[in-house]
Amino acid sequence: MTLPAPKVCPCGGAPTALKRKGSEVAYADCCGRFIEQGELPPDALHLMRSRYTAFVLENAVYLQHTWQAAHRPESVDFDEGAKWLGLEIKDFVDTGIQDGQATAEVEFVARVRVTGKAHRLHERSRFVCEQGQWLYLEAI
Template identity: 60%
Template sequence: MTALVVCPCGRADAKKRPVAYANCCGRFVDHVDTTPAPDAEHLMRSRYTAFVLARADYLLATWHHNTQPASLDFDADAKWLGLEAREHKVTGDDTAEVEFVARYRIAGAAVRLHERSRFVREDGRWFYVDGDQR
């Protein structure tokens, strides 16, 4: 169990206060078998958080089996700086897209990952399928 106070995904409550990890992405990342993300945006945010925490177990469990890699490697030098969720669009009964920008620094260089990700829901669970980087 990870003891983070503020969720890395950056979600804020109605009063613009950061949401605690346990009340935000932690409920999905730490309980993947029993608490699936309710929609594609929550899944994208929780997957960002899993990248920050180097939680390959969660990332692989939420990656669609048709596009899932065999394993994941994390760069220990990466410092994640923040996430901006730009758009969550329902594209069908069981499909959605989320556009986001994730920022991190590696070896002193700033990196900006801008992606429109595609998600599918199967048996009540959302999965990341793939995405187009912009």
Template identity: 50%
Template sequence: MNTECPCGRRDARGRPVVYADCCGRYLDHNTPAPDAEHLMRSRYSAFVRERVDYLRSSWHASTRPADLTLEPGVKWLGLEVKRHRVIDADHAEVEFVARSRVGGRGQRLHEISRFVREGGRWCYVDGDLT
């Protein structure tokens, strides 16, 4: 399927990257994300595609909720990555804004997320809302 990736990534020419060549590699083929930004983008795509399995598997065990239920009726509208900061080889932060609509009301989630790499895989740890 050659649909645009929900994460909104663009190639060097400014064209949308297709899902299979972007987040689909991580969600559908269990390929480890190469860095925290790719993982964060793939997690956004997992929310759009309602892939709770991927969200749970990419969440660090120390902070992963016992139960993860997605809010019904959410329409994801877009993602903007503001900053990807590498702290060291195994720690990074990604600041992003995700827009959505629930029951006709627009919402904006602005977060600085923390990620850690363990065993060659990046995991979402937690984040601070701004």
């Protein structure tokens, strides 16, 4: 079950020259265009942000669709009652071309509260671009 789309994007909005720090970005103008409208994220950073938002919305279909096939689990489980508190991107690096495909890494911290207890997920993730579509590979 996917939760209803929010007005403000949970990812906080990708940094741009036009966005002021602390300003809100509409979901439809941010991750909603990838999750709801089928637009392909232009890079691993946008994919990372949209996958965080998909976790917030418990959208297993989008998560499965954006997971590289060789690493994709059979199902995605969500913590009941999880309240996602924010995403902070620490680093984003294009790591070059491997086997003819663009690769990248994103380091992030996602904060979540489950059954009243706060958790921080600090991860560096690898991504690959296959046939024009960025896909999540794995945490390293």
